[in-house]
Amino acid sequence: MDNESRATTIRLIEKNNKAGLNEIYVHKQYDLLCFDENLIKLDMVNFKITHHLYSTRVTLKDEYHKYGFTVLDEEVRIYTDQLVANPSARISFKQLFDEYAILKTETPLFYIGNISERIGLIEQEKPLIKEAFEVLGVEKVKGMNYNVSNIKREIIKNDLCLSTDSKIVHCLADAGLKKGITKSANECKTILQNVYTTLEIKEAYGKIKKAKATDLSSWFEIKRHSPKIDKKTTDCITIIRDKMIFE
Numbered sequence: 001m002d003n004e005s006r007a008t009t010i011r012l013i014e015k016n017n018k019a020g021l022n023e024i025y026v027h028k029q030y031d032l033l034c035f036d037e038n039l040i041k042l043d044m045v046n047f048k049i050t051h052h053l054y055s056t057r058v059t060l061k062d063e064y065h066k067y068g069f070t071v072l073d074e075e076v077r078i079y080t081d082q083l084v085a086n087p088s089a090r091i092s093f094k095q096l097f098d099e100y101a102i103l104k105t106e107t108p109l110f111y112i113g114n115i116s117e118r119i120g121l122i123e124q125e126k127p128l129i130k131e132a133f134e135v136l137g138v139e140k141v142k143g144m145n146y147n148v149s150n151i152k153r154e155i156i157k158n159d160l161c162l163s164t165d166s167k168i169v170h171c172l173a174d175a176g177l178k179k180g181i182t183k184s185a186n187e188c189k190t191i192l193q194n195v196y197t198t199l200e201i202k203e204a205y206g207k208i209k210k211a212k213a214t215d216l217s218s219w220f221e222i223k224r225h226s227p228k229i230d231k232k233t234t235d236c237i238t239i240i241r242d243k244m245i246f247e
Contacts, residue, residue, distance in 0.1 A: 006033060080118040087125050094146040096122060100129050101138045131155055149174060153198040164201070169219050169242070171195040177216070179242060185213035185224075185235040192216065213237055219244075 001009070010028050025039050079099050082089045100122045103115055123130040128148070132141050135155050144150050152174050156167050172178065175191045183191075193211035195201075201209045213235075216222050221240040226233050 001033070009033060080121055083121055083125055092146075093126075093129070093148050093151075096126055097129050097132065097141060097146060100133060104133065105138075128152070150198070153195070157199050164199070165219060167199055168195055168201070171198065172216075172219075177239065179220070179239055182236055182238040184229075185237055188213040188216060188237050 009026075010031070010033065013026065013028050013033075025036050026033050027036060028034070077095075079091050079095050080103075082091060083096075100119065103119050103122075128151070132151050132155065135158055136144075136151065140154070141151060144154065153171050156162065156170050159167070162170070172191065172195060175195065177183065177188065177191055189211050192213070192215055196209045196211055203209050214222075216237060216239065220242055223238045223240055224235070225238065226235055228234070229236075
C-alpha cells in the first residue's frame, strides 16, 4: 500500500469508519496498519459454534461428550418444530403456552432459528395463547391449570368492550349453549351457574346469582319440551334463536 492510501485508511480507522469487509480485521499501530489474525480465528470459531455445533442438539451433545461432560438423557421437545411440520399436530394448550412464554420472556438455549418467527407462528396458528399471555399472564394461566374453557371465560370477563349480556352469551356459546342446541334443563342450569360464577354476576345483595334454566329466555327464544331420553321423560330446553345480536 502506498503512503497516501495508507494515510487515508488510517484516517478512516481513527474515525471508526471501516468501509470494507477486510478493514474490520485491520487496526492502526505506530502509524502502521496491522492485520489481526486472532480476530479472524474468533469469527471462524463463532461461525462454527452457531452454524455447526449448535445447529442440532445431537452435535451439541457429541461435543459435550468429547470434552468429558456428562449429558443426561432428557428429551427436549420443541413444539414449534412440530407446528411447522404439521399445523394440525396434537399439541396441548399447556405445552404450547409454556413454550410461548419461554420464547417471550427468556433466552432459550435449544431453539434453533429465528425466535420471532416461532412466536409469530404460535400467534397465527393458536391466537388464544397470545391472548391468554397478554390478558391474563403466565401465573394466572398456570393457576387455572391451563383449562381452556376457564381461560376463555376469564378473557371475556376482562374485556372492557363487551357488555355483561354479551359476555354471558359468549360464555354460553363456548360451553355449547347456542342457537339450535337442545339440552336438559339441569344441564342448562349447571352451565349458566358456571358462567354466573366466572363472570361474578351478582344479586342486588352481593351474592353470586343463582341460575335457573329459564334465565336463558333473557337472551334467547327458547322452547321447553319433555322428550323421552333413555325411556325417561326429561325436561329439556331448545334454543331457537338469539333475541338480539351480541358481538
